[in-house]
Amino acid sequence: MDARLAARFAGVIGKRLSSVECYGEGTSNQGEIGVGAQAPSLFGTPSQIERYGCDYLYLSDTQQIEERDLWITYQDSRRNDPTRGPEWRMTYPRASVVMREARSGDLIWVARDARDRGQVLVVVAEAGSEFAGRLDRILGLEMRLDATVVGRKRQRFADVDLRSTGAASLDADDADLMAILGVEVRTPNESKLDLLLSELAGVPLAGGWPSTRDFSAACRRVAALEDPLSDVDQTMAVWFALTNELFFLYEKYKIQPELDAAFANRSTIDVDAFFRVANSLRGRRSSRAGNTFEWHLADLVSRLGIRGHMKRTLPDGTAPDFIFPSADLYLDPTFQAELLTVLAAKTTLKERWQQVVNEGKRHAITYLATMDRGLNASTLATMRLSGVIPVTAKAFIESDYSAMSNQFMTFADFFEGVQGRQLGAVDWGISLNDLPLLCP
Structure with a gap:
C-alpha cells in the first residue's frame, strides 16, 4: 500500500519540540515555535504577520486529540530590526488543547495543505509513542533515531521530501494513520x-x-516467488x-x-x-x-532445512517462538549452550520486546525477529544492553535505520548463523534425523 502524501500536502517540515515551545510546560508564555530556515521554502518570506487556518492533532499511545478550525500565524520575529537577519516563527493559540499537551522531546510536523494553501495541519506525537515512530518513519526524517536530549534550546525543522518517503510500503495500521491525516491510501495489489x-x-x-x-x-x-531462498x-x-x-x-x-x-x-x-x-x-x-509473520519465518526455516521447535513450552513456563536445533537439546544440560539459538518474533515492539528477555536464558543472547520500522535510539540501546538483538529485513535496515545499522542483524546473517550452529550440533554427535523439522 502507498499513501499519496503529495496530493494532500504541499509540503511538510518536522522536528522535536523544546521546552520553551511547549506552553503546557510553563517555561514560556509566548506560544511560539521556532521554524528556522526551512519554513520560507514552504511559507515564503512575508514582510508582515500571516495568519492561516489550522487544525491540530495530538497522537499518543493512550489518547488522540483533534482540534479543528483554529489558527496559526507565521512571521519574522526580527522584521522590525533591519540590523539582524530573519528569524521565522509560528505562533499558536495558547488555548489549544493539543499544544497544552505537547512536551519537550515530542515530535511535531507542520504541513501546508495542497488543496487550500491557506490551511495548515499541525501534528504532535508523544515522544516514544507508536504513532511518533510510524509517522517519523513514513515521512523519512528519522528523528526517532536521534538520542539527543532536547532541553530549552529550539531545534531546527527539517524539510520532508514528499517524493521519497516511506509512504510506498504501508501496513494496515499505517493506512489507519494516513486516514486520520486525510491522506488517500492506494492498494496496487x-x-x-x-x-x-x-x-x-x-x-x-x-x-x-x-x-x-x-x-x-x-x-x-x-x-509466487520463483526462488524464496535466493x-x-x-x-x-x-x-x-x-x-x-x-x-x-x-x-x-x-x-x-x-x-x-x-x-x-x-x-x-x-x-x-x-x-x-x-x-x-x-x-x-x-x-x-x-x-x-511467525508462519512466514517457519516456512523459510523449513525450506532452509533448519531444525527446531516452534512454541514449545519450557519448564520455567516460557514458550519461545522458536528454539534451534530443538527444545529437547535446550533442556539437556550437557549440550553446549553456544550451539543453541532462541528466536522471538514480533511484528511491532513498543515495550513488548522486554517480554522476551527472560526466554531461553541458557544462552546470553536472544534474537528478536521484527518488521517494526519505527524503533527509536533509546529502545535499540536498551535492547542491546539486555542481550536482545533485533533481526529484520536488509531493505528496512538500509531505508529506516541507516544511521544505526550496526544495531541490527539481517535475516540472511541470522539464518546463516543458525545453520552454522546446527552443523556444530552434528559435529557434537547429534543426528539431523533426530531433530524436529518445522512443517508450516
Whole structure:
C-alpha cells in the first residue's frame, strides 16, 4: 500500500519540540515555535504577520486529540530590526488543547495543505509513542533515531521530501494513520484479492475467518516467488508487505457485510455495538499480524532445512517462538549452550520486546525477529544492553535505520548463523534425523 502524501500536502517540515515551545510546560508564555530556515521554502518570506487556518492533532499511545478550525500565524520575529537577519516563527493559540499537551522531546510536523494553501495541519506525537515512530518513519526524517536530549534550546525543522518517503510500503495500521491525516491510501495489489479468495476456497474457517497458518500460506502462493531462498531478506519483505495489503483488502471484503448488518439503515448508531465491532477488528488485526509473520519465518526455516521447535513450552513456563536445533537439546544440560539459538518474533515492539528477555536464558543472547520500522535510539540501546538483538529485513535496515545499522542483524546473517550452529550440533554427535523439522 502507498499513501499519496503529495496530493494532500504541499509540503511538510518536522522536528522535536523544546521546552520553551511547549506552553503546557510553563517555561514560556509566548506560544511560539521556532521554524528556522526551512519554513520560507514552504511559507515564503512575508514582510508582515500571516495568519492561516489550522487544525491540530495530538497522537499518543493512550489518547488522540483533534482540534479543528483554529489558527496559526507565521512571521519574522526580527522584521522590525533591519540590523539582524530573519528569524521565522509560528505562533499558536495558547488555548489549544493539543499544544497544552505537547512536551519537550515530542515530535511535531507542520504541513501546508495542497488543496487550500491557506490551511495548515499541525501534528504532535508523544515522544516514544507508536504513532511518533510510524509517522517519523513514513515521512523519512528519522528523528526517532536521534538520542539527543532536547532541553530549552529550539531545534531546527527539517524539510520532508514528499517524493521519497516511506509512504510506498504501508501496513494496515499505517493506512489507519494516513486516514486520520486525510491522506488517500492506494492498494496496487487490489487485483490479487480474487487470487487470494481462490487460494482460500475450501479452507476451514473459524468464526468466519481462516486460520493465520492457512492465510499466510495462501499469501505466499499468491506472491509466487520463483526462488524464496535466493534472497531471504527480500523474500521476508515481499511476503510481509503483500500479506499486509491482502489482509487489508480481505478485511474490507469480510467486514463490509458485518458493518452493513450492524449500522446500515439505522436512524441511530448503537454505541456499544460500534465499540464491540471496532475492538473485534483491532484484536483480530493485531493477532493476525504477529501469527502470519511467525508462519512466514517457519516456512523459510523449513525450506532452509533448519531444525527446531516452534512454541514449545519450557519448564520455567516460557514458550519461545522458536528454539534451534530443538527444545529437547535446550533442556539437556550437557549440550553446549553456544550451539543453541532462541528466536522471538514480533511484528511491532513498543515495550513488548522486554517480554522476551527472560526466554531461553541458557544462552546470553536472544534474537528478536521484527518488521517494526519505527524503533527509536533509546529502545535499540536498551535492547542491546539486555542481550536482545533485533533481526529484520536488509531493505528496512538500509531505508529506516541507516544511521544505526550496526544495531541490527539481517535475516540472511541470522539464518546463516543458525545453520552454522546446527552443523556444530552434528559435529557434537547429534543426528539431523533426530531433530524436529518445522512443517508450516
